[in-house]
Amino acid sequence: MSGVPEPQLEAQAQPRPQIVYIAGYGRSGSTVLDIVLGNHPEVFGAGELNMFLPDLADDGSCSCGQPYDQCDEWKPVLGELRRTYLNLTDTSFVADVYRSESTSGLLASPPRRRADDRRAGNLWRRFYPLLAESTGARIIVDSSKTARFSSRRLRRLAKDASLDVKVIHLTRDPRAVAFSEQRRGNNDRLESGGGGSAFGGLLRPLVGWMVANLAVDAHRLRLADVPVLHIRYEDLASEPGTAITKISGFLDIDPQPLTDRIVSDAGFDPGHGVRGNRLRRGSADSSEEPPAIRLRYDAAWASGLDRPLRLVSLVSYPLARRYGYDVLRR
Numbered sequence: 006m007s008g009v010p011e012p013q014l015e016a017q018a019q020p021r022p023q024i025v026y027i028a029g030y031g032r033s034g035s036t037v038l039d040i041v042l043g044n045h046p047e048v049f050g051a052g053e054l055n056m057f058l059p060d061l062a063d064d065g066s067c068s069c070g071q072p073y074d075q076c077d078e079w080k081p082v083l084g085e086l087r088r089t090y091l092n093l094t095d096t097s098f099v100a101d102v103y104r105s106e107s108t109s110g111l112l113a114s115p116p117r118r119r120a121d122d123r124r125a126g127n128l129w130r131r132f133y134p135l136l137a138e139s140t141g142a143r144i145i146v147d148s149s150k151t152a153r154f155s156s157r158r159l160r161r162l163a164k165d166a167s168l169d170v171k172v173i174h175l176t177r178d179p180r181a182v183a184f185s186e187q188r189r190g191n192n193d194r195l196e197s198g199g200g201g202s203a204f205g206g207l208l209r210p211l212v213g214w215m216v217a218n219l220a221v222d223a224h225r226l227r228l229a230d231v232p233v234l235h236i237r238y239e240d241l242a243s244e245p246g247t248a249i250t251k252i253s254g255f256l257d258i259d260p261q262p263l264t265d266r267i268v269s270d271a272g273f274d275p276g277h278g279v280r281g282n283r284l285r286r287g288s289a290d291s292s293e294e295p296p297a298i299r300l301r302y303d304a305a306w307a308s309g310l311d312r313p314l315r316l317v318s319l320v321s322y323p324l325a326r327r328y329g330y331d332v333l334r335r
């Protein structure tokens with residue numbers, strides 16, 4: 006145990022928000038979807054909330070560039086949380102919450118796991134109503150996904166925190182995901198002057214893609230009362246109006262504020278999220294605000310579909326087929 010006493014939670018006066026959890030693997034367009042939905046007047050796109058405490062402990066900032074306790078959206082949430090949790094950014098508390106949501110936490114002893122899960126459940130049960138109150142949103146988007154750092158978070162929110170959760174299971178062609186990750190890996194290797202194998206660089210994201218998407222199926226079995234909508238990133242990017250209308254029906258919101266932005270090509274405001282890729286944060290060396298986001302289908306990976314990628318992607322064949330991707334086809 007962390008040795009820190011559990012805070013006594015006050016009775017909650019805030020209404021219960023609807024949580025929309027974006028599940029799946031990284032590099033699948035979750036930041037884009039978070040941003041798009043966050044442009045609806047009833048929705049706040051909160052970003053990768055599994056990284057909120059680590060980011061806060063690390064003096065990170067909101068995507069608007071302000072430290073969290075200076076951003077108008079986050080400041081009231083932090084003020085309230087810090088009154089309840091004096092240890093909010095203590096290393097041991099951050100580690101307890103992380104362990105309760107990540108795959109690695111499965112290695113902890115059962116009593117420790119129960120204590121971690123209860124601690125995380127209490128925190129998030131308090132957190133989301135505060136965020137809804139501060140932002141004025143009825144719906145909070147959490148794009149933490151279900152990769153190894155957050156594979157068990159959905160259960161913490163739906164079960165331990167008893168929150169009202171709907172899941173959007175976002176998938177992207179595993180070859181596009183592996184290509185994107187390999188390209189990033191190549192850049193990192195070039196910068197560090199190191200080498201690396203093409204097969205190894207591709208296998209890791211493909212296995213990660215399978216595990217993260219299978220985690221959604223595992224949650225479906227264990228959380229039968231949590232509604233799940235499957236959306237393919239390719240459909241969102243190539244026919245955004247149709248995809249947004251389908252998602253709006255699932256969330257019971259009017260699609261028009263979002264579809265109007267597509268029709269007028271106004272773009273989507275990156276908002277005030279936790280982490281997310283450079284779409285949300287602009288370039289790291291620029292002090293300028295990140296530009297409005299537009300949905301565009303990026304098919305660059307298809308031209309980079311070389312022999313290693315074609316061969317290694319076969320491991321994902323059965324699961325990819327279930328989501329409507331034919332990795333045998335060029």
Ligand SMILES: [Zn+2]
Pocket residue numbers: 067068069070071076077078079276277278
């Ligand atoms: Zn902000």
